[in-house]
Every structure is written in structure tokens, then in C-alpha cells.
Amino acid sequence: MFRVRRAAQIKLFAIVSYFPYSYSVLTGRIKEILQLDSQENHEMFKGCLYILLGPKNAPIVARHDWQFIRELWPLIVKSMPSEKPSIINLIAVLTEAVS
Numbered sequence: 001m002f003r004v005r006r007a008a009q010i011k012l013f014a015i016v017s018y019f020p021y022s023y024s025v026l027t028g029r030i031k032e033i034l035q036l037d038s039q040e041n042h043e044m045f046k047g048c049l050y051i052l053l054g055p056k057n058a059p060i061v062a063r064h065d066w067q068f069i070r071e072l073w074p075l076i077v078k079s080m081p082s083e084k085p086s087i088i089n090l091i092a093v094l095t096e097a098v099s
Contacts, residue, residue: 005047013055023060026051027068034075038082045082049090052076059097073098 016023033041033048052061052072061072082088 009050009054012051016060017055017058021065023063024065024068026060027071031071031075034072034079036080038080038087039084042082042084042087045079046086046090049087049094053090053093053097061094062097 030048030052033044036045038045053059061076063069076091076094
């Protein structure tokens with residue numbers, strides 16, 4: 001399972017790196033996932049955070065697209081808190097990427 005998810009993320013990040021605004025296609029689904037309960041939908045929420053953090057050289061969450069920022073950053077801040085260390089660590093890395 002991990003290998004399949006990792007391979008899919010690598011391909012997705014390659015596409016996002018090659019086509020500058022292709023990440024905007026993901027916005028609707030990312031918004032839906034960020035509004036879910038992070039405890040009940042742990043894996044989906046975690047995967048969404050990983051996607052927002054990639055690709056490493058230009059994370060999706062830190063793009064200079066004001067419409068994207070206006071839609072997603074408040075959802076990230078308002079997302080259901082999680083006590084799981086993996087989610088806490090990903091939120092910390094996400095915060096670093098934004099700053």
C-alpha cells in the first residue's frame with residue numbers, strides 16, 4: 001500500500017512541477033478532505049497534507065496563487081485537530097513551508 005501511494009505521489013508531483021497551474025485541478029477535492037474529521041478519516045487527511053507539501057522544491061501549499069490561498073489556508077487552520085503524532089508533525093512541516 002505504501003509503495004503504491006508513494007509512486008502515485010511521485011507521479012502527481014512530477015505533473016504539478018511540469019504543468020504550472022495543474023494543482024488547481026486538485027483544489028476542490030483538497031477542500032473536501034480538509035473539512036472532514038481528521039480522526040475518522042486519518043489516512044485521507046494525512047495523504048492530503050502530504051500532497052499539499054509536495055513537490056519539495058515548490059510545495060503546493062506555498063504557491064503564489066491568491067485565490068488558492070484564500071480558499072485553502074483558512075480550511076487548514078480550521079481543520080479538525082488531531083492527537084495523532086503523524087498529523088501533528090505534518091501540520092508543523094506545512095506551517096514551515098508556508099512561512
